[in-house]
Amino acid sequence: MILRPRAEFLSLAEELQSYILSFLSCKDILRCSSVCKALRQTYLSCSELQYITELGGQQLLPVPDMDIDNKTSFLTRLQLLRDKAHAWFKLDIHSSETVFVPEPFRKYTNTFLVHGHLCLFNEVRQMAKVFPILPKPSQQIGIEHDWFPESLHSIPDADCFEVIMDPEENLIAIAYVIHRWAEDDNDKIYIDLGVLDGDGAHPQAAGRTLSLSSTVFQGDILASDELEVAICGRHLTFLHSQRSTVYDRPNEENKMWWLQIWDWKHSTTSNCVISDPEARESSDFCFLGNDRLLTVSKDLKLYSIEDLSQAPQLLACFLMPVSVTLIECLLAMDDNIAHSSPLQRQVHRTMWTSDPKNRLVSLVACIRSEAPNSFTFVISTRIFFNLQVGVFGGMATIPWECWGPLNSRIFPHDSQCRVGISGNRVLHTFPATGATAGDEDPSHDTNYKLYMIDFSPLAVQRRQGLGTVVTEPSTIELTESVGKLTTFLPYVAVVFDRTFGADQLMDILVDEDRIYLCKPNIEDPDSDSIGQLEVIDI
Incomplete structure (x- = not known):
């Protein structure tokens, strides 16, 4: 019998190696590149493989139609993606344009x-x-x-x-x-x-x-x-x-x-x-991709809505750690995600979009207690897609201790705080001096600073020395009866060098290209309607 030599992967041309590796996930590509120097060199010389891993690190997905029709090279796409990520940390919060609401719509x-x-x-x-x-x-x-x-x-x-x-x-x-x-x-x-x-x-x-x-x-x-x-x-x-x-x-x-x-x-x-x-309790809801819906009330209930001709199927109930009297669900404005609050998204088509399995949901909750306090719960959506029996033991009702601490962070929030979300980033205002977030009635003289909080896995690498890395757990006391809660979701925080008066911001909305600071009507500051938008390009 004649033994024929087997074709080995490393004997293939580098272009063919890159083509085969491009079918793998970003994690598998990185694993392969760490096997030997030859595969490492293949990875470093192929911008498509680096683009795939960069998308995975930023928890983004390519838009299929754009990949087929767009003639932009992978090297250019990779640079655009990295530049956009870095731009968040170098954001010029002082550079903006103003758009006024037309007069008939100011009230x-x-x-x-x-x-x-x-x-x-x-x-x-x-x-x-x-x-x-x-x-x-x-x-x-x-x-x-x-x-x-x-x-x-x-x-x-x-x-x-x-x-x-x-x-x-x-x-x-x-x-x-x-x-x-x-x-x-x-x-x-x-x-x-x-x-x-x-x-x-x-x-x-x-x-x-x-x-x-x-x-x-x-x-x-x-x-x-x-x-x-x-x-x-x-x-x-x-x-x-x-x-x-x-x-x-x-x-x-x-x-x-x-x-x-x-x-x-x-x-x-x-x-x-x-x-x-x-x-x-008050309630809200949001879509998680095309086939899942999350309702938000005293607990979080996850439904399957694959077939709209049938009643939704309850997949799991995620228990909150405290009883709330008022809750507002804030979501990423630029994603394929909807809720009963305003939405936003750019008209032009992009080459990537955020992954429904790796986004953020923010809940602003007023806690029922002897002295009511409000808090912002920032939750990774990955927990709502990780329902295997091995994770929760087949439980239909999942206690906070089993899902919350590792997949969330909790921040203090007062009536003048504002929150906006884009993908894996949260913009949150906190008191600069004087009153502390969480005070029941903060002073109208309190100034607020804007924080950018990035929860994406590559945030530490791309911050280029800017911001504060938080990987250690943080503990916050919610109420005397509940006590303290500790959460672990890592992030990087950047504080911008600009302050806002307590009544200067009505809301913060964010998409992948811009920040919109919603401001009151100058002619009627007591009106609940937005009078103007300060638009900041990222």
């Missing part, structure tokens, strides 16, 4: 930042407007359009209560109610879909009007009712919540809520309804 207006556009809806005047925010030359032409009462809906007795826009999908969703005054009839709610750059029906929508489930809304609109609509790519949601006083406890409220989800491109009907008829 009683819901303001949204959506895909690089400013979207405005004035419920009192029944008017809406969308226009691009300081568009860059590299961006596509933005959408600019105005709606007046007669163009928002054609039904005379209709009352429009929500207008949501998505410039990337050229979609507008107009939600309105028709009040029925007869005793034997109920109010009716409709959600119409159309195009942003005109007045016609959307060509990709399954139909003009979405059908609401009777379990989500029935009866009449009460003053205490909350009605909210949100869009996230192919998903559109309608949230209806009602508050009522507990019969035997007049100082306590019940909150019942129902959430319906549609795939608006494929069906006008949906059986995907989530409800909690006994919730006594």
Whole structure:
């Protein structure tokens, strides 16, 4: 028998080695490059392999269509990716441009930042407007359009209560109610879909009007009712919540809520309804990718929503360490992630996007105690995708001790603190001097500084000597009854050299290219509406 020599991997041409390695994950590529000097050299000479590992280190995913169509070399992509990461640490917080909200929308207006556009809806005047925010030359032409009462809906007795826009999908969703005054009839709610750059029906929508489930809304609109609509790519949601006083406890409220989800491109009907008829806390929700939904109330409940023609499947319940009275879910604005708060994303298509399995969710929670305090919980979304039996032993209800400490950090938060998120970075304001975050009523004279907190694995390497690395655990006391909680999620923090007055910031919103500082209306500082945006390029 003649023995033929076996073809070994190292005997292949370097180009072929690189091609084979490119099918591996970033971790496996790094493992291979540490095996021997030859593979290390192959890795160092191939910009595509370095680009793959850089994406993994920043917890990003390539956008498939852009990889096929884009002619940009991997060397250029790698440099762009590294430069953008470094730019966060060298951010010039003093360099900005200002965008003013148009005069008719400076009061009683819901303001949204959506895909690089400013979207405005004035419920009192029944008017809406969308226009691009300081568009860059590299961006596509933005959408600019105005709606007046007669163009928002054609039904005379209709009352429009929500207008949501998505410039990337050229979609507008107009939600309105028709009040029925007869005793034997109920109010009716409709959600119409159309195009942003005109007045016609959307060509990709399954139909003009979405059908609401009777379990989500029935009866009449009460003053205490909350009605909210949100869009996230192919998903559109309608949230209806009602508050009522507990019969035997007049100082306590019940909150019942129902959430319906549609795939608006494929069906006008949906059986995907989530409800909690006994919730006594405030609530919020967010999408984690295309097939998972997280509801946020006294606990965090994770649902599978792969099939919107069926009821959602409860995957797990993650217990919070304390009982809260008020909770707000803050999420990355530039990701394929949605919630009942405003969204934003750039119109132009990028070569990468953040990984749904490695993002951040921030919960601002007011703790129920003898002296109420507020805290910011920053949680890695990886825990919501790591549900193998071996991790939690098949538990459907997971205690905080099993999931929270290793996957989160807790920061003090007062009523004047502001939080914004982009991918794995959090922008958070903390008191510069005087009052301490967590005080029940901080002084209006307190100044605040802006911190950038980066939780990505490569943050330590790319900070170039800037910022403070925090790898050791931190402990914070929540309440006297609960005691102290220790959390371990590592991060790098940079403090910017600029202070803000307590009343100068209404909100902070962030996407991958910009920071938007939302400021009050100068002419009416007591108004709840945003008057102007200070836009800072990253």
